[in-house]
Every structure is written in structure tokens, then in C-alpha cells.
Amino acid sequence: MTAPQIVWFRQDLRLADHAALSAAAAAGPIIPVYILDDVTPGDKRMGGAQRWWLHHSLEALAASLSERGLSFVIRRGEPVALLRQLMAASGATQIHANALYEPWWKKVDESLSAEGQLTLHHSNHLAPPASLLTGSGGRYRVFTPWWKALLTRMPPARPLPVPAMTAAKPVASDLLSDWNLLPTRPNWATGFADWSPGEEGAREALRAFLPRLSAYDETRNLPSQDGISRLSPHIHFGEISPATIWHVASKEAGAAAEPFLRELGWRDYATNLIDQMPDYPDRNGKAQFDKLHWREGSEADRDFEAWCKGRTGYPIVDAGMRELWATGFMHNRVRMIVASFLTKHLMIDWRRGERWFWDTLLDADYGANASNWQWVAGTGVDAPLFSRIMAPLSQSEKFDAGDYVRCWVPELAGVSDPYVHDPDEYGARPKAYPPKIIGHREARERCLAAYQATR
Secondary structure (H helix, E strand, O other), X not given: OOOOXXXXXOOOOOOOOOHHHHHHHHHOOEEEEEEEOOOOOHHHOOOHHHHHHHHXXXXXXXXXXXXXXXXXXXXXXXXXXXXXXXXXXXXXOEEEEEOOOOHHHHHHHHHHHXXXXXXXXXXXXXXXXXXXXXXXXXXXXXXXXXXXXXXXXXXXXXXXXXXXXXXXXXXXXXXXXXXXXXXXXXXXXXXXXXXXXOHHHHHHHXXXXXXXXXXXXXXXXXXXXXXOOOOHHHHHOOOOOHHHHHHHHHHHHHHHHHHHHHHHHHHHHHHHXXXXXXXXXXXXXXXXXXXXXXXXXXXXXXXXXXXXHOXXXXXXXXXXXXXXXXXXXXXXXXXXXXXXXHHHHOOOOHHHHHHXXXXXXXXXXXXXXXXXXXXXXXXXXXXXXXXXXXXXXXXXXXXXXXXXXXXXOHHHOOOOOOHHHOOOOOOOOOOOOOOOOOOHHHHHHHHHHHHHXXX
């Protein structure tokens, strides 16, 4: 009798184009397993918003497996010990998983691989990060040459179909409800209702985006328009593979898909960075900025709280932060504006913002979150000059964000364009809305002075 094979699901909660699942299914009866590990990641344990998504995504995957006669095993704890216990109890001879590159996963994978218990496969990225090398055999740290190198490997292999699967003997499992992943008192996730976690939800999101794909390059920076894909949480949890998205988008829009595919590639690029610099979410990419004096103390804490709550007096910033709290998501252009505001206007360390996003974003990704923050802050290995300071008021007007502001800042719902972008300037600020926490010119001068001190 063929020995069972364990399929260790992680950030790949799907059945289609799942290399580890396909390999295991071809080798014998399978035991599908998910382990919630709150130990190994340390302070990067999954944030609150992502736990909400995880609950619903695991429910969806369990239902899909059940339709095919398989029981989904979920456990909570340290993966190496739990997987060894499962192998001993089930008689499984091998664990199959898709490769991940966060430092805690690499540590676990090395431990299991050293004993020959783990076989890693590749279907979570467009290309394994270490496979893209410079002419001298080194690794890329700058996006543009990295992207050109990736394109020489594209398109990715055709996505794998859902394999035929045979169930192994059932193994005891935790109950998902016992994990208490959903908020209750208070239930801060009521605004998440528009999301549909799971593999089918990911396919639906892609189908909904396709009619807008050709116009993506024109509309992606306009917060008041429905121009973005909203696929990022599905991609992070692996409910749809990057290869699937690449092939579908290319077929739908041809060359016009390129701006969107570059954004898809950015996630791989960020993975490439953390594969080389595992502590990138905690360390400046450019050592020069280790000398930068970020603001600390009670006043900085007060300003940080105002930023988190969307009470800075800058409408586009406040709209973004309130959208994030209500929905677990923020428009990409607005993410850049609020990150620039925190680091440049308020001179607060980008790592505080990264940690807030980690807990509140549904799509918080170890590599992408750090790379995006360091790019905007100017501290990253491939980032604009620190002296590039976004002007949130003019950004709001330039990208026609009036309706977006009125949606998320109800105090300004009755303020028309152009006054809504800067109600203080036009004497149109309602009493219920706070004044600017700091003036733009004052903030810019303070930021540039701090930067000069590092040179």
C-alpha cells in the first residue's frame, strides 16, 4: 500500500496550480494540513486583519477538499514538532510544500529538509528569487534590471489543473472555531463584508477586474475610480497563483497588461529582497539613514495616534487611514501618500508605520510591506531620494480624490471640489474636522533639515 503524503498548505490556500499538491497527489493518498504558527515568526505573527481573512479562507479550502472526499487537518503550534507527530501518527513518508522566503519559514524548511522529510516545490512566485542573477552571477537589488531579467523568463509555465486526489486515513484536527480568529467584542471587521476570501473569491475578483485591465495604467492612481484589481489579499494568501494571473491578464489585454504585470512583479521583487536581507522590515536599506533622528516621545506618539485614526487635518491622508481601519485595505496611491506623510511630514520612523500596516492590512506581506515603506521613506536599497516629499494636498487634487475623501471623511461630505482637498486653505473646514497637525512648508523644512544632518 502506498504511504500517505502530507501536503502542507501555507500561503497557498488553493487547489489549482499548486505544485506541492500535484506532486503529492501523484505520489499517493494525501493528508492536507494547515498549521497556524504564532511562535516561529516572533513579532511578525499574523496581524488581526489577516486572521479574519485566514478564517474564511480556511473555511473555503476545507469545503473544496471535502467536495473531493478529503478531510482538512488544521493544527496550531510549532510546525516542525507538529509535522513530525503527524508523520508518526499517519505513516506518511514525505511532506510537500511550496517554497516561501520569509526568514521563519526558511528556518523551519531547513530543519525539515535536513532530515529528508520535506520536498519543496515552486508555484507561489513567478520565478524562484535566487534564479534571477546578474551577468556576474550576483543578485539584483534594483527593480528595473531585476524586472528586465524576469521578463526573459516569462511567461511562466502554464498553470497546473486541480489534480485527482486520493484521501489518506483521517487524522485528528483542531476545530477552526476554537482558534478565535474572528473579532467579537468589538467586532471591528464589519466593514470587511465586501471581501470574499477563498479560491473562488479570487477567481471572481480577477474576472471582475479584467474589463478594467486595459485602462489600468490610466486609472490606477485615481482613488475615486474603480481602477485597481483588489487582488492583493487573494495573492498573499495564495488563493490564486501569480502564473494564473499572468496568463489570464496577458491573454485579455496583450501589451496593455504590462503596467499591471509590473505591479504583480513587484511582489516577486520584494521577495527577492527579503531572501537576501531577511531583516529588511527592521533595518534601513541604506546605512546612511541609521543616523537619521526620527521624532520620538509624547508629541510624536500623539501625532502617530492622529495618523492612525485619520485625524491629521489632511483630507487625503485621513481618508486613507479610515479606509484602512474600516475595510482592511487602502488604495495603492493613497498608501504612498500616507506613508510619505508619516515619514516626511511627521518625521516618524517608517518601522512604526510598517508595524501598523502589518496588523491592519488584509494583504500585509513581509517583503512587500517592508519594500513599499522603505521605497516611500527613501531608506531602501532602491528608493527615490529622501528629499522627495509628497505634497498630500496637491496629490489629492492631481489625482481627483474628492469623491474618495467625501466617502471616507464624512465631516467633509458636503464640501465640493476644489475645497475638499484643502479646506483650511479655502476657509471651508467644518468645525467637526481637525485643523492641520502641521503645515506643509514647516514639515518640509523640518524634514530636509533632519536629512541634511545625515550627510
